[in-house]
Amino acid sequence: MKIISTNISKIKTVVYNGKEVKTGIFKTPTNEPVVIEKLNIIGDEQADLVNHGGVDKAVYAFSHNHYDYWKQTLENDDLAVGAFGENFTISDLDEANIHIGDHIRIGTALLEVSQPRVPCFKLAIALNNKNSLKLFTQYYCTGVYFRVLEQGVAKTGDSVVIEKKASHDISVKKLFQAFFDKKYVGYEDILLEALTLPELAVEWQEKLKKKLAIESE
Numbered sequence: 176m177k178i179i180s181t182n183i184s185k186i187k188t189v190v191y192n193g194k195e196v197k198t199g200i201f202k203t204p205t206n207e208p209v210v211i212e213k214l215n216i217i218g219d220e221q222a223d224l225v226n227h228g229g230v231d232k233a234v235y236a237f238s239h240n241h242y243d244y245w246k247q248t249l250e251n252d253d254l255a256v257g258a259f260g261e262n263f264t265i266s267d268l269d270e271a272n273i274h275i276g277d278h279i280r281i282g283t284a285l286l287e288v289s290q291p292r293v294p295c296f297k298l299a300i301a302l303n304n305k306n307s308l309k310l311f312t313q314y315y316c317t318g319v320y321f322r323v324l325e326q327g328v329a330k331t332g333d334s335v336v337i338e339k340k341a342s343h344d345i346s347v348k349k350l351f352q353a354f355f356d357k358k359y360v361g362y363e364d365i366l367l368e369a370l371t372l373p374e375l376a377v378e379w380q381e382k383l384k385k386k387l388a389i390e391s392e
Contacts, residue, residue, distance in 0.1 A: 177265065177335060178333045179256060179264045179265060180239075180264040180331055181330060182205065184203065185199070186221075187199070189300060199221045202257035202261065209262075211284040215229075231289045231322050232320045232376070233323045235320055236263040237265070238265060238316065239266045241314075242254060242256070249307070251302075259302075260297075270318070270319065270347040271348040271349070273346060273347050275372050276288060277340055280336045280338050282327055286321035286323055287323075290375065291317040291319070294317075295308075315356075345368060350366075370384065
């Protein structure tokens with residue numbers, strides 16, 4: 176795996192459904208190395224600090240391999256890296272083989288996989304497609320959120336290396352699909368196992384508890 180592009184953004188104000196919305200999703204490539212700190216990447220701004228950034232979502236990466244699928248699905252050949260709001264566009268980042276709690280070296284920084292990404296309405300703004308949230312959810316390849324174990328620097332072309340694999344088989348894709356696809360065989364067992372993982376982001380722990388409680392009623 177390698178960094179194809181490093182992407183950052185400033186907060187922008189756009190009009191969506193007749194209302195002004197502030198967002199940091201419009202990320203564009205930078206040729207400069209980026210500094211990865213505990214809560215975010217220096218120079219990358221988030222408008223909604225409740226749902227973006229922070230310890231468990233300090234860094235977001237998306238696979239470059241998904242872009243051909245999305246160009247075809249969205250009928251947009253001009254879809255550029257950074258379009259999904261990712262800090263890092265990475266080659267061969269496979270959510271099916273990336274597990275909650277994996278330690279991954281990106282540049283000189285050491286990151287830990289914390290959760291899948293659940294898209295919000297701002298993705299529809301970024302992709303200019305009202306159906307994109309449904310399509311993104313049904314594709315199950317969400318990109319990966321990380322917390323920062325060791326701060327560092329990364330740049331385009333740097334290697335991305337899994338330094339420590341988790342001892343379980345709850346991948347980012349498996350967890351996301353088990354949560355959203357009731358036809359997924361054994362989904363409840365997967366969610367229950369995921370709840371035992373201390374590396375899983377608190378936000379997702381709460382989501383799983385709520386979902387399992389509702390379905391047990």
